[in-house]
Amino acid sequence: xxxxxxxxxxxxxxxxxxxxxxxxxxxxxxxxxxxxxxxxxxxxxxxxxxxxxxxxxxxxxxxxxxxxxxxxxxxxxxxxxxxxxxxxxxxxxxxxxxxxxxxxxxxxxxxxxxxxxxxxxxxxxxxxxxxxxxxxxxxxxxxxxxxxxxxxxxxxxxxxxxxxxxxxxxxxxxxxxxxxxxxxxx
Amino acid sequence: xxxxxxxxxxxxxxxxxxxxxxxxxxxxxxxxxxxxxxxxxxxxxxxxxxxxxxxxxxxxxxxxxxxxxxxxxxxxxxxxxxxxxxxxxxxxxxxxxxxxxxxxxxxxxxxxxxxxxxxxxxxxxxxxxxxxxxxxxxxxxxxxxxxxxxxxxxxxxxxxxxxxxxxxxxxxxxxxxxxxxxxxxxxxxxxxxxxxxxxxxxxxxxxxxxxxxxxxxxxxxxxxxxxxxxxxxxxxxxxxxxxxxxxxxxxxxxxxxxxxxxxxxxxxxxxxxxxxxxxxxxxxxxxxxxxxxxxxxxxxxxxxxxxxxxxxxxxxxxxxxxxxxxxxxxxxxxxxxxxxxxxxxxxxxxxxxxxxxxxxxxxxxxxxxxxxxxxxxxxxxxxxxxxxxxxxxxxxxxxxxxxxxxxxxxxxxxxxxxxxxxxxxxxxxxxxxxxxxxxxxxxxxxxxxxxxxxxxxxxxxxxxxxxxxxxxxxxxxxxxxxxxxxxxxxxxxxxxxxxxxxxxxxxxxxxxxxxxxxxxxxxxxxxxxxxxxxxxxxxx
Numbered sequence: 001x002x003x004x005x006x007x008x009x010x011x012x013x014x015x016x017x018x019x020x021x022x023x024x025x026x027x028x029x030x031x032x033x034x035x036x037x038x039x040x041x042x043x044x045x046x047x048x049x050x051x052x053x054x055x056x057x058x059x060x061x062x063x064x065x066x067x068x069x070x071x072x073x074x075x076x077x078x079x080x081x082x083x084x085x086x087x088x089x090x091x092x093x094x095x096x097x098x099x100x101x102x103x104x105x106x107x108x109x110x111x112x113x114x115x116x117x118x119x120x121x122x123x124x125x126x127x128x129x130x131x132x133x134x135x136x137x138x139x140x141x142x143x144x145x146x147x148x149x150x151x152x153x154x155x156x157x158x159x160x161x162x163x164x165x166x167x168x169x170x171x172x173x174x175x176x177x178x179x180x181x182x183x184x185x186x
Numbered sequence: 187x188x189x190x191x192x193x194x195x196x197x198x199x200x201x202x203x204x205x206x207x208x209x210x211x212x213x214x215x216x217x218x219x220x221x222x223x224x225x226x227x228x229x230x231x232x233x234x235x236x237x238x239x240x241x242x243x244x245x246x247x248x249x250x251x252x253x254x255x256x257x258x259x260x261x262x263x264x265x266x267x268x269x270x271x272x273x274x275x276x277x278x279x280x281x282x283x284x285x286x287x288x289x290x291x292x293x294x295x296x297x298x299x300x301x302x303x304x305x306x307x308x309x310x311x312x313x314x315x316x317x318x319x320x321x322x323x324x325x326x327x328x329x330x331x332x333x334x335x336x337x338x339x340x341x342x343x344x345x346x347x348x349x350x351x352x353x354x355x356x357x358x359x360x361x362x363x364x365x366x367x368x369x370x371x372x373x374x375x376x377x378x379x380x381x382x383x384x385x386x387x388x389x390x391x392x393x394x395x396x397x398x399x400x401x402x403x404x405x406x407x408x409x410x411x412x413x414x415x416x417x418x419x420x421x422x423x424x425x426x427x428x429x430x431x432x433x434x435x436x437x438x439x440x441x442x443x444x445x446x447x448x449x450x451x452x453x454x455x456x457x458x459x460x461x462x463x464x465x466x467x468x469x470x471x472x473x474x475x476x477x478x479x480x481x482x483x484x485x486x487x488x489x490x491x492x493x494x495x496x497x498x499x500x501x502x503x504x505x506x507x508x509x510x511x512x513x514x515x516x517x518x519x520x521x522x523x524x525x526x527x528x529x530x531x532x533x534x535x536x537x538x539x540x541x542x543x544x545x546x547x548x549x550x551x552x553x554x555x556x557x558x559x560x561x562x563x564x565x566x567x568x569x570x571x572x573x574x575x576x577x578x579x580x581x582x583x584x585x586x587x588x589x590x591x592x593x594x595x596x597x598x599x600x601x602x603x604x605x606x607x608x609x610x611x612x613x614x615x616x617x618x619x620x621x622x623x624x625x626x627x628x629x630x631x632x633x634x635x636x637x638x639x640x641x642x643x644x645x646x647x648x649x650x651x652x653x654x655x656x657x658x659x660x661x662x663x664x665x666x667x668x669x670x671x672x673x674x675x676x677x678x679x680x681x682x683x684x685x686x687x688x689x690x691x692x693x694x695x696x697x698x699x700x701x702x703x704x705x706x707x708x709x710x711x712x713x714x715x716x717x718x719x720x721x722x723x724x725x726x
Contacts, residue, residue: 004591008661011582015601019575019654030564036556042549047491054541058534062526062585067434069587076586077521120320121450123516123594125665131664131674134589136516140450141324143519153358162319162594164667166331167251 002070003152004134071133071135073150083112091139092118094168096159098177107183110150117141122169123162126178128155136162154182192633196705201630207721210277210626212292214712216272217619219300221697223264224612226307228475228693230257235683237653238669249668251316254667256307258319261607262464264303269615270472271295271354274409276723277479277628278361281403284369285721287360291353306343308651313540314440314675315340318667319461321426323453327433338434341427344501348424351416351594358413359669377401381410383503386496404482404489406497408475409523413501415506419703422460434663451519458510466536469611471499474543480566481547483621485554490546502539508532512584516593525586535582540577543560561638565617568646572609574604575650579657592660596675599666600656600682608689609649616645616696618725623703628725635694645690651685 062097074081090097105111115124117139124145125136134157139145152155156179161172161174187198195201195259195418206214230253236242237250279286286292309315311553313336317326325550326337362381363374377383380402427449436443478489488494511528514520557563579601583592583690592598599633620638625629634636664670701709718725 007588008591010187011588012661013580018578023571024575026574028569029552030559031552033555033557033563040553040555042490046546047494047549050545051538051542054538055206058537058581059531061534061581062530065585065587071590072587076526118327120328121454127663127701130663133591133595136593137590138517138593139516140454140517140519141453142446142449143517145518147518161666162665164251164320164323164325165321166328167316168331169249170247170668177372177654180423 002068003131007069008132014081027104060083071149074150075153078146078148081110084109085147086112086114087111089115089124090114090118091122091124091172092162094120094165094172095175096124096161096172098174102176105151105178105180107154107181108150110148112146112148113137114144115139116145120165121163122165122172123148123160125162127158127160127161129158133162138163151180154180156180192514192702192705194706196708197631197633197703199705201708203708203714204717205628205725206626206633206712206716207718207720207722207725208289208716209286209292210628210689211298211712211714211716212289213272213276213626215296215623216268216275218709218712219296220265220268220272221258221700223268223303225693225697227257228690230260230568231682232690235262235679235686236681238719239673239683241669241671248314248316250669251318252310252314255316255318256310259344260303260307261303263299263344264307266615267347267351268296268299269619271299273476273615273618273622274472276622278358278409280723281406281479282362282538283368284361285723287357287364289721290388291357295350295353295357298346298353300349302343302346302348304343305346308341309336309339309343312336313339321430321457323448323450326430327437327443327445329437333629334434338431338438341434345427345431345607346425348420348427351420355413355417355420360408362406362410362653373401381407382414383394383407383411383496383500385599386493387500390497392644400496402493404492405475405479407469407496407703408478408499410473411503412468412471414503415463415471418507419460419463419467422456422463426457427461432658451514451517454514454517455520458513459507462510462513463506466509466533470506470536470540471502472504473569473611473614474499474540476572476618477543477547477566478550480614480617480621481550484529484557484560484563484566485551487534487550487553490549490553495543495546497511498539500541501535505532505535505539509536512580512589515584515586515589529587531582534581537546537577537581540573544574545647560620561635561642562617562621564642565613565620568642569610569612569614569617571646572605572613572649573612575653576606576610579605594665594667595660596656596666596678597660600653600660602653603636604656605650605653609646609653612649613645617642627704630703630708633699637699640695641692644688644695648685648688648690648692652689655679655682655685 087099087103119141122139123136124139126134135149137145137147156176159174159177161169234253273284275292313333315332315336364378367370385398385400433443482489492672508528511524512533515525515529532648582588583598655678659675664675
């Protein structure tokens with residue numbers, strides 16, 4: 001199943017490969033430019049092909065992610081989905097207030113986190129035990145901040161504010177506040 | 187020459203401040219101010235790099251966040267703006283072949299920029315005012331966390347910088363369109379049309395026989411178009427500053443104004459619209475213009491695809507007005523249409539506009555093979571590489587799906603922001619400094635090529651390395667704008683700090699090289715009044 005770790009792994013591979021190619025290309029260019037060559041002219045055709053390539057690349061990136069990252073269409077069309085469970089969470093004075101001490105989530109549940117800020121702009125992020133991020137969103141006062149999420153793996157997760165809200169904000173961590181239960185028979 | 191003699195009089199005693207015109211001195215003063223504030227930002231950056239590994243005992247958390255708040259602003263306004271103002275106040279009249287509109291305005295820009303930057307930095311340093319450069323409402327008016335007096339001086343400092351920017355803007359546009367005393371009347375409207383790209387756009391669409399001559403050189407057109415964005419962002423930053431000041435003055439007078447009177451999401455949209463006119467607007471346009479100038483100066487050739495380049499600058503201007511929503515992809519109340527159209531698609535256009543400038547610059551250089559690998563050329567290639575690395579990183583995070591797991595992580599500020607600013611922008615500016623150095627100093631000799639090489643390699647490897655290690659930490663979940671006190675990401679942070687140390691060493695090499703080139707007496711001479719009574723840029 002595709003989870004955020006897998007998406008980040010794919011991104012790391014793609015971007016690292018690109019970085020190596022572009023660094024080598026610039027090094028090659030830097031070397032060749034100091035040498036005489038047969039032709040110094042760059043054709044207009046090559047230029048327009050490059051522009052076309054960039055256009056295709058820029059647009060196709062979003063088409064690919066929309067069709068491969070499972071949370072993207074869900075996020076953009078949240079109104080079309082009915083959550084299995086909803087957690088209403090409030091934030092005020094640099095503290096999260098959860099509906100329960102621990103948020104228990106059944107395997108394969110589609111969960112809605114509905115977070116309200118009473119004062120500042122905060123962030124709401126869910127993290128794994130190894131500190132890697134599952135997802136996050138901004139929590140803006142005076143507006144609805146809701147996210148639908150389906151956890152791909154059972155486990156215990158930590159909630160942490162992902163937006164700067166002044167020096168007091170660094171302590172906005174609720175360790176092991178979310179537990180996703182394993183599926184029956186697994 | 188002995189070391190002491192070189193230190194006092196510069197390399198071979200070739201720098202003679204008495205031979206400098208008023209304009210040359212102003213440019214060099216801007217450079218000195220820019221480098222001093224770059225040093226500020228660099229030291230602050232290193233303090234934060236160390237703090238991310240292990241908190242420093244004599245710096246408390248509030249001070250850390252005050253540094254985090256001041257660091258980008260000192261870097262942008264105190265350093266980059268100073269270098270850009272100095273370079274463009276010289277290049278615009280130089281390329282237009284006429285005197286600068288007002289030397290007095292140039293001096294005002296320098297004084298206000300310097301004073302304003304020092305004031306907001308000092309206010310933050312003393313009072314620990316730390317709402318971050320993002321100023322998300324109502325954080326800047328949260329007086330339970332921040333000193334209202336500190337905040338007031340901080341915002342006044344920013345406003346003073348903006349006032350200096352206004353004088354720069356007037357000076358640039360007036361220099362393009364005005365008629366100097368004793369000259370034949372200049373076609374102001376046609377010059378303005380050429381400067382903002384109207385002529386270039388018409389030429390791109392016109393038949394060959396109907397194409398019009400460009401009245402304004404391409405780099406000046408880039409300066410003018412970037413300055414249009416500067417007008418808009420100056421208005422927005424000034425307005426935002428006044429808004430925050432109203433709340434501060436109210437608090438000082440004992441009236442606590444209702445914070446909720448301002449919609450936090452609308453404010454965020456407004457603020458990012460204005461700020462992106464810098465980050466995704468004038469920076470990219472100025473950089474493209476500087477690449478074109480450097481490429482033509484280094485190669486001695488005409489720019490490849492000049493009309494397309496002019497039209498692309500105009501397109502970039504429009505892109506910069508409609509791109510801001512990529513900062514709000516994780517804001518769930520932001521309309522989906524804005525996320526997709528402005529946040530994703532318009533942002534993806536930057537891949538095209540910047541890629542196009544990248545290709546045109548390389549093609550222009552290629553046409554002049556073989557070239558000598560001079561300092562301006564190698565720094566230009568470094569700057570091009572910086573943007574080639576940073577722009578795609580930005581396009582990736584400006585995706586609804588990927589932003590969900592990248593927003594506010596070290597990925598954003600590492601491979602994207604720091605690589606773009608430190609490697610892309612700063613190396614481009616260094617290329618301009620190296621190429622203009624003999625022009626504005628009347629042929630001063632660079633003290634050491636070895637130091638210039640250390641500067642180049644240290645900056646390139648340090649900048650890319652720091653961005654890369656921050657990015658790796660970001661992909662592992664490390665957030666920016668916070669502290670990890672249990673050493674969760676120390677491996678990456680130690681490596682990033684080592685890369686940062688390379689940046690520091692490279693800057694020291696550059697600083698020593700420049701001081702030894704012009705000498706201590708030369709540095710002092712830059713700040714004395716010019717003995718030449720002329721409005722011309724260079725002495726006859």
